[in-house]
Ligand code: HEC
């Protein structure tokens with residue numbers, strides 16, 4: 020029997036199709052719009068704080084502005100944080116809300132290019148439309164600052180298109196989905212996993228720098244320093260109140276104050292959370308104690 024060659028067409032086309040899917044940026048939503056509503060802007064300012072954007076995007080020599088320039092050291096080189104003030108040329112002034120949302124959740128620039136995961140977009144991927152738009156709306160009201168961050172210092176082989184493969188692989192290392200059946204813990208999970216991106220530092224990474232989801236919060240190395248585990252096993256002795264106080268002032272149950280990069284997380288991020296959101300994080304991280 021003679022085979023019909025066309026039956027093989029889908030097979031031949033599938034690697035090409037896979038490549039297209041891998042590189043094709045997700046569409047830019049035209050349904051999202053920045054808002055100048057006072058309530059949205061206040062919420063956006065709060066979320067930018069809770070999201071820890073200032074830890075990385077604060078201006079070198081201009082701490083009050085989100086004009087960037089800091090060099091983030093990593094195993095893969097030094098990544099210089101860009102300007103996210105609304106300057107049209109050196110910042111995000113010309114961006115639409117859809118472009119902003121795609122950058123935050125998919126790590127793709129307005130032109131479709133790949134961001135490096137030194138920008139924690141994999142954590143921000145779970146942010147709601149409402150929260151992303153509120154953050155972008157508030158950033159757009161800031162004083163534009165003209166500043167271009169220096170180029171990244173990455174090895175020659177680390178080119179942006181390589182991140183297509185990284186993104187695909189990272190998808191296989193997602194933490195398992197969980198149902199909590201408790202609103203406060205649910206909110207805490209959103210703050211820990213998405214907005215507060217605690218796993219970016221506390222979850223161990225494999226040799227490609229992908230956080231290993233089934234070892235979520237099991238502790239890691241960060242530029243040669245040890246980042247403690249904050250999973251159920253490690254937090255065995257911590258109560259809800261211990262955790263709450265820690266997020267506010269950095270005091271641990273053993274009476275020591277935390278040091279290192281966590282100091283900044285406390286100063287710029289968790290100490291400025293609302294009481295409700297701090298409680299939510301504490302409830303999420305100490306939920307295992309509620310089961311005993
Ligand atoms: C851990 C450090 C870090 C944190 C935290 C962080 N960013 Fe970034 N961000 C980066 C880096 C690094 C880049 C550039 C990545 C690249 O060049 O590929 C970036 C890029 C961006 C871009 C793209 C800018 C451009 O010019 O293309 C936007 C928008 C952005 N970040 C917004 C935010 C917001 C909003 C927050 C807080 C919710 C945030 N980032 C938190 C490190 C960070």
Ligand code: HEC
Nearest residue numbers: 211215216217220245246247249271277278279280281284
């Ligand atoms: C920029 C990296 C970074 C991020 C983001 C981060 N941490 Fe940390 N964290 C650290 C480091 C580093 C330490 C260890 C500090 C030290 O040496 O005292 C630490 C320590 C801690 C400790 C103390 C653990 C112990 O047993 O001593 C807790 C609890 C903690 N972090 C919770 C969190 C939570 C909750 C979040 C998210 C809201 C978070 N961290 C986000 C880097 C980070």
